Amino acid sequence: MINFNVPPYIGKEIDFIKEAIQNHKISGDGEFTKKCTKILEQITKANKILLTTSCTHALEMAAILADINEGDEVIMPSFTFVSTADAFVLRGAKIVFVDIRPDTMNIDENIIEKAITKRTKAIVPVHYAGVGCEMDKINDIAIKNNLLVIEDAAQGLMAYYKDKPLGAIGDFGCYSFHETKNYSMGEGGAITIKNKDMAELAEIIREKGTNRSKFFRGEIDKYTWVNYGSSYLPSELNAAYLYAQIQNPEIINNDRLNSWNYYFEKLSELKEDKKIELPTIPEYCRHNAHMFYIKTKNLEERTELINYLKKHEIYAVFHYIPLHSAPAGRKFGRFFAQDIYTTQESERLLRLPMYYGLKREDQNKIIKSIKNFYCKKT
Numbered sequence: 001m002i003n004f005n006v007p008p009y010i011g012k013e014i015d016f017i018k019e020a021i022q023n024h025k026i027s028g029d030g031e032f033t034k035k036c037t038k039i040l041e042q043i044t045k046a047n048k049i050l051l052t053t054s055c056t057h058a059l060e061m062a063a064i065l066a067d068i069n070e071g072d073e074v075i076m077p078s079f080t081f082v083s084t085a086d087a088f089v090l091r092g093a094k095i096v097f098v099d100i101r102p103d104t105m106n107i108d109e110n111i112i113e114k115a116i117t118k119r120t121k122a123i124v125p126v127h128y129a130g131v132g133c134e135m136d137k138i139n140d141i142a143i144k145n146n147l148l149v150i151e152d153a154a155q156g157l158m159a160y161y162k163d164k165p166l167g168a169i170g171d172f173g174c175y176s177f178h179e180t181k182n183y184s185m186g187e188g189g190a191i192t193i194k195n196k197d198m199a200e201l202a203e204i205i206r207e208k209g210t211n212r213s214k215f216f217r218g219e220i221d222k223y224t225w226v227n228y229g230s231s232y233l234p235s236e237l238n239a240a241y242l243y244a245q246i247q248n249p250e251i252i253n254n255d256r257l258n259s260w261n262y263y264f265e266k267l268s269e270l271k272e273d274k275k276i277e278l279p280t281i282p283e284y285c286r287h288n289a290h291m292f293y294i295k296t297k298n299l300e301e302r303t304e305l306i307n308y309l310k311k312h313e314i315y316a317v318f319h320y321i322p323l324h325s326a327p328a329g330r331k332f333g334r335f336f337a338q339d340i341y342t343t344q345e346s347e348r349l350l351r352l353p354m355y356y357g358l359k360r361e362d363q364n365k366i367i368k369s370i371k372n373f374y375c376k377k378t
């Protein structure tokens with residue numbers, strides 16, 4: 001059986017977790033959190049970055065920092081994970097979904113401006129599959145209309161848009177270290193904050209509304225409750241796991257890119273025969289091989305292919321059911337203008353097994369099965 005995903009494991013995780021236990025420091029903001037933060041600072045060059053308990057929580061922090069309130073509107077694609085919207089719905093915002101581009105499956109930057117109203121507060125681009133959205137255009141629109149940009153870079157660590165690290169281009173950026181992402185700590189994430197004046201408030205919100213971070217740095221001699229907040233800091237055990245993986249982030253990145261390029265090369269034949277479509281990477285984007293997907297002719301063909309692969313013990317999956325068509329999406333949001341690509345393209349998309357350590361022989365089996373499926377069809 002070939003799994004769809006295997007959580008990343010480099011080998012040193014267990015030693016680092018042991019070290020955290022032996023140091024008698026397993027709650028948050030210890031040595032491993034510091035080490036992870038330092039590496040993430042180097043990768044993202046963000047003014048401020050904080051480890052969080054998930055990307056969902058990083059998005060919640062961003063929504064609080066962006067001062068999203070009842071009745072505000074937030075623009076985002078409908079083709080995304082529920083958390084992108086949840087974080088803003090929790091603050092009482094209305095979600096305005098706009099269509100995606102069929103080539104990258106990212107938000108169509110040319111529709112955003114038309115969807116802006118007097119109540120719009122923020123734009124939330126999602127870098128699907130670690131391929132950058134059109135950030136130059138999105139930032140321009142935001143500046144012109146006095147809006148904030150919150151990047152859902154859950155899938156975007158170690159990927160770049162015009163040499164700028166995804167997740168550190170807008171006002172806030174949110175990463176995920178869930179077990180399905182390139183780098184993991186089981187459950188976890190991080191938030192970047194561009195505005196240096198907001199860094200302290202971010203620390204406070206993450207630490208139950210207290211200035212405990214300042215206290216730990218010795219900047220004050222007593223910590224106290226100074227604002228509202230929650231508990232968004234991950235345990236040292238989780239940070240220790242992550243540290244093993246980002247200590248040398250190229251190990252995972254190169255392995256994934258190798259697998260991605262192999263899929264792309266070997267499946268190009270089917271693309272040329274117009275059987276399937278393959279992902280598009282704009283020339284100025286450097287992706288991180290978070291995902292390898294193909295597009296079938298339609299929903300029916302996708303279902304047939306999934307079943308065919310399953311029969312050959314290969315697990316391929318699809319996502320997302322467009323948020324605007326889900327019960328909560330209808331309740332908390334609206335689709336601006338026409339859904340030309342969101343539903344149609346999401347119904348054709350199929351993700352192939354992709355993880356650190358994916359074996360070449362397994363890839364060959366997957367590629368052969370897909371080719372056999374299309375051979376039989378004609």
Ligand SMILES: *Cc1c(COP(=O)(O)O)cnc(C)c1O
Nearest residue numbers: 054055056081083154176177178
């Ligand atoms: C994985 C993911 C999330 C949620 O990440 P968690 O760390 O599980 O909260 C949010 N947005 C996108 C686009 C994702 O892929």
